Amino acid sequence: MTEKLFDDGMLFSFSAVVTQCNETQNGFEAVLDRSAFFPEGGGQAGDVGTLGGVEVIDTYEKNGEVVHLCKSPLEVGAEVRGNIDENIRIRRMQNHSGEHLLMGFIHNKLGYENVGFHMGSEEVLLDLNGVISPEDIRECEQRANEAIARNIPITISYPDSGTLAALEYRSKLEMTENVRIVTIEGIDNCACCAPHMPTTGGIGIVKVISSESNRGGTRLHILSGLDALDLIRKRMESNAAISHLLSAKPEKTADAVEKLLNENIALKRQITENERHAAEEIISGLKNDSRKSFCIFTRGLGRNTMREIANQAVKLTDGLAAVFSEEQGGFGYIIASEKLPLRTMARDINSALGGKGGGSDLMIQGSLTAKRGEIEEYFSGLDK
Ligand SMILES: [Zn+2]
Structure with a gap:
């Protein structure tokens, strides 16, 4: 062997x-x-x-x-x-030893066990069989990092059956012989077969990235050492970019984003208000003429507002109420009618005016690439 x-x-x-x-x-x-x-x-x-x-x-x-x-x-x-490959091995040992260290403090404080463990270079998952509060996560993380600063030895031993029986350790096994115990002095004993850092100092840092509920317990996403540094660097770069874009101090980016979101909400509200006014003006200018279709050209109005205008205009005519909004490469359209077979007509409209779209007999919508003059001519032709 x-x-x-x-x-x-x-x-x-x-x-x-x-x-x-x-x-x-x-x-x-x-x-x-x-x-x-x-x-x-x-x-x-x-x-x-x-x-x-x-x-x-x-x-x-x-x-x-x-x-x-x-x-x-x-x-x-x-x-x-x-x-x-030292770099890969050290990163794995840092993540693994960091998990033992953090888990030691969680186990000692709350009595929880590690019931699931997945280790990748960008994500280490640690499943606890109990619910841990954000305050307790912070406290255990803090204590684990203080233990890193104290550079405590991490040792491997194979206790004899008597010593083992009396030993308090995590991942208790049925076996009584050749059980490999990984000890972080004064903090944690755990049965484990893998290589670890020789002292806590080598872990560098252990960081809980996030936590979520998991089968009645908690799943922690953690990273240690060089992998943690990579992640922290990536996130700091992203935050620095936001900080630069918003001219905010790095620790004030959340406030700046919140302000921006509130401004955005206010702007959207203003746009809706402006569109409502524009729609009201257009609708009040329409003359009731049941023989004639409406061909209404607008600019910068959203589909909802166009639909509202079409719905109001169609009450005043037996023909079509067509609303167009200038957009890149042509016009968006919404056309309503209470009497005409719009669904069938959509095909002719699209083919005559270079468009696409469709809908029901009551309303169709889509876009056209034709010029305004061509559109007006086409629709005035329909009334003859
Ligand atoms: Zn281990």
Whole structure:
């Protein structure tokens, strides 16, 4: 069986002898006599790196052996140098150790367990089997980061069955032997198989990004270390852009956006008011003439206002009440009629005036590319 070297989380380079190498569909599965590569487990993905210069794209466990999935074959019996991709491994260890640390404080304060854990580079999900308040999240996050500042050792041990039975630890297992305990001194004991940072200082920062209700408990989105820095940088850049656009101090962007939204609401209200006045003016200017269709040209009016004008105008005629609004590339139209088969007429109107649209016999709407003169001529022709 492979001798596992990853109890020392900071061992990124080692030498070993290749004991097996088998070709599979996905690549070459190499087994070594010893390895610091971590095979996927405990929510942490398998390591990547190189073995004898050959790329290792994944590491997993198979029949008790650590299997390195390589892009090319390795010679059985050869001594190879293994190099783990340090950047990826450190980020994973930071996220994983940050989760232990934060979870330690949550468990000690509220007694909750971690009942779900997913670790990606942009998102780490931590599911709690209880509801945690924003105040408690803040307090535990604060205490976890203070523990980072104190640079407390994180140690690995394999207690004997007697010691284990007496030990308080999270993820309590039925097993009594070879249980790997990850200890953050004075804060947390947890059974876990993955490599961790050697001290809390290496975590750098642990940040709760957001939280949500989840199956009667709470799901926390957290990030630690360099991944947290990447996210914080991204969000700060976005906030800086908003700050620049609104000429507001970075810590005052929410106030500035709120002000902008309120101005926007007031402007929309003003536009609606203006449109209502314009519509009233147009409607009051219409002459009751049942023989003649209405062809009303407007500018800058919304569809709702155009519809309102058409609805009022159609009461004054046996023909059509057509309302047009100038827009890019032509006119938008809404046409109403109480007597004419508008749905059928829509086809002729669209084909004569380069348009599209449709609707019911009572009202059709769409757009036309024809010029105003052509439209007026077409509709006056309908009344003859
Ligand atoms: Zn762990």
